[in-house]
Amino acid sequence: MDLKVKQVTRIDGAKEALFLPAIFTGLRLTINHFWRNLFGAKDVVTVSYPEEKRHISTRWRGRHRLTRRENGFLSCVACYMCETVCPSKCIHIEAGEHPDLSVEKYPVVFDIDELRCVFCGLCVEACPKDAIRMDSGVISLAYTSRQTFNYTRDLLRDSYDPKAHSNPKYEDIDLPSPTNRAAALPNSKGVPAS
Amino acid sequence: MDILLEIIMIPAVLALIKIVVIILLFALPLGTLLTLMERKWSAMIQDRVGPNRANIGSFTGHGLLHLAADGLKSIFKEDCIPRGANKFLYLLAPFFGMISAVAIFSIIPIAGPIGDFTFQVADVEPGLLFIFAITSLSVYGAVLAGYSSNSKFALLGGTRASAQMISYEVFMGLALMGVFMVYGTTRVSGIVDGQNEYWFGNLIPMWGVFTQPLGFILFFTALVAETKRPPFDAPEGESELVAGYFLEYSGMRWSAFMLAEYIAIVGVSVLMTTLFFGGYHVPWLHLWESAPQWLVTILQIIKFSIVTIFFCWFQIQLRWTVPKFRFDQTMSLGWKKLLPLSLLNLFVTAFVILAFA
Ligand code: SF4
Ligand code: SF4
Numbered sequence: 001m002d003l004k005v006k007q008v009t010r011i012d013g014a015k016e017a018l019f020l021p022a023i024f025t026g027l028r029l030t031i032n033h034f035w036r037n038l039f040g041a042k043d044v045v046t047v048s049y050p051e052e053k054r055h056i057s058t059r060w061r062g063r064h065r066l067t068r069r070e071n072g073f074l075s076c077v078a079c080y081m082c083e084t085v086c087p088s089k090c091i092h093i094e095a096g097e098h099p100d101l102s103v104e105k106y107p108v109v110f111d112i113d114e115l116r117c118v119f120c121g122l123c124v125e126a127c128p129k130d131a132i133r134m135d136s137g138v139i140s141l142a143y144t145s146r147q148t149f150n151y152t153r154d155l156l157r158d159s160y161d162p163k164a165h166s167n168p169k170y171e172d173i174d175l176p177s178p179t180n181r182a183a184a185l186p187n188s189k190g191v192p193a194s
Numbered sequence: 195m196d197i198l199l200e201i202i203m204i205p206a207v208l209a210l211i212k213i214v215v216i217i218l219l220f221a222l223p224l225g226t227l228l229t230l231m232e233r234k235w236s237a238m239i240q241d242r243v244g245p246n247r248a249n250i251g252s253f254t255g256h257g258l259l260h261l262a263a264d265g266l267k268s269i270f271k272e273d274c275i276p277r278g279a280n281k282f283l284y285l286l287a288p289f290f291g292m293i294s295a296v297a298i299f300s301i302i303p304i305a306g307p308i309g310d311f312t313f314q315v316a317d318v319e320p321g322l323l324f325i326f327a328i329t330s331l332s333v334y335g336a337v338l339a340g341y342s343s344n345s346k347f348a349l350l351g352g353t354r355a356s357a358q359m360i361s362y363e364v365f366m367g368l369a370l371m372g373v374f375m376v377y378g379t380t381r382v383s384g385i386v387d388g389q390n391e392y393w394f395g396n397l398i399p400m401w402g403v404f405t406q407p408l409g410f411i412l413f414f415t416a417l418v419a420e421t422k423r424p425p426f427d428a429p430e431g432e433s434e435l436v437a438g439y440f441l442e443y444s445g446m447r448w449s450a451f452m453l454a455e456y457i458a459i460v461g462v463s464v465l466m467t468t469l470f471f472g473g474y475h476v477p478w479l480h481l482w483e484s485a486p487q488w489l490v491t492i493l494q495i496i497k498f499s500i501v502t503i504f505f506c507w508f509q510i511q512l513r514w515t516v517p518k519f520r521f522d523q524t525m526s527l528g529w530k531k532l533l534p535l536s537l538l539n540l541f542v543t544a545f546v547i548l549a550f551a
Binding site for chain 1: 240242
């Protein structure tokens with residue numbers, strides 16, 4: 001394959017040596033921007049986080065959540081698929097027998113160390129039961145202690161009662177669903193959720 | 195009341211009051227405000243938001259509180275002196291820049307005289323030569339800071355600063371020579387009054403920018419180089435010298451350098467206003483003969499401020515527009531292009547004056 005060579009002709013001459021025409025061209029550009037943004041910041045595309053949050057796609061791999069069956073039990077059958085596939089070995093599951101016979105096997109312990117997680121989404125793909133998903137909409141996890149990053153089963157469980165748990169930063173608003181997205185992402189400048 | 199007035203009218207006291215008013219109410223606030231405005235305006239130029247987070251409760255003042263935050267921060271920061279630094283010179287250096295920046299304002303009239311009272315600290319006979327003498331002092335600020343910090347980067351910055359400022363001073367003087375010739379004086383009030391005359395009846399005011407267009411560009415370039423701002427910021431050379439000559443400074447002393455730079459911007463602006471844009475004279479105001487004195491003075495101050503602020507803005511706009519000159523380019527521009535041009539300007543001016551006057 002031939003290399004594409006772009007010949008750039010060097011501009012010389014009195015006009016270039018004067019600098020002034022070039023400076024005025026540049027000034028015209030910058031003054032244009034300055035003038036447009038002087039009243040009302042028209043060209044500014046900055047999203048003023050955290051007052052404004054961008055719309056995030058449902059495919060975004062955020063913090064995990066454990067889905068539920070229709071009767072409210074966790075969908076997870078503790079098959080260890082996700083734990084096995086996880087490249088960073090951050091899922092820890094302990095299986096147990098459920099008293100309810102319709103459930104049979106269920107995770108007694110289901111911890112994800114979100115600090116070690118690389119958000120690859122392999123666990124979601126591996127799950128045969130669609131029990132683990134990463135569409136919780138939580139895009140930033142910021143805490144001050146390592147312990148808080150260890151998400152236990154109850155924290156990962158879908159729509160749990162935040163007051164019953166002691167993770168202070170976890171708020172309902174962090175869980176946008178297609179129905180509450182408008183409330184969850186106030187002032188969103190991004191593409192409106194469909 | 196009478197005694198108070200008498201005390202005020204003692205020349206020394208009066209000069210002191212003028213110094214306080216002009217420097218504390220004009221130069222310093224404008225310079226301080228520019229530190230914020232540079233960030234705000236550059237944000238507008240680059241489609242950014244700019245500083246807007248400093249707040250008291252929910253009040254941010256569109257970033258105005260950053261001024262207070264910056265000031266407080268630099269007061270409480272540790273003032274480090276690097277090991278091996280020449281302590282005396284190191285502590286002394288920031289003052290040179292500051293003094294030379296502020297001293298420009300001492301000979302600038304911001305409004306026309308009312309009777310014996312002038313809106314000018316001192317109307318000295320050498321006038322602008324005094325300015326040259328004082329602005330040369332700011333070289334010492336840069337050189338001493340670079341020399342005394344015991345840092346290679348700072349030393350390089352200081353060397354560059356000295357070379358650049360001394361070479362640009364040469365044709366700064368030469369460029370201004372044309373103005374002296376046109377108005378026949380070095381006294382600032384004389385030059386300002388000379389610009390109150392008109393060509394073609396009352397059509398075009400004889401402003402310096404019209405009588406000395408080339409001189410205007412040359413002088414402005416020289417002054418921008420003198421303030422060591424882009425495109426002539428090789429002494430600070432952010433990309434290769436970190437911050438140049440004031441690299442080792444911290445806390446309030448560092449702020450002094452920064453503030454001096456911004457006051458120098460205001461200084462450049464008042465010089466451009468005074469020498470090339472008619473100073474305080476409002477053009478065509480003399481046509482309104484029955485104008486009350488107080489109104490004229492207020493209009494003059496307003497006109498002076500507007501042009502000054504325009505030039506402050508223009509310098510900042512320029513800084514965010516043009517790329518930096520390499521140091522050798524700075525030097526060759528100065529010696530090989532601008533110096534011959536200013537000599538040419540001088541000869542042409544002299545020729546025109548001889549031929550037509
Ligand atoms: S996203 Fe990847 S790294 Fe994170 S838990 Fe799932 S498989 Fe492990
Ligand atoms: S989340 Fe899915 S893959 Fe992981 S143990 Fe439960 S059922 Fe198996």
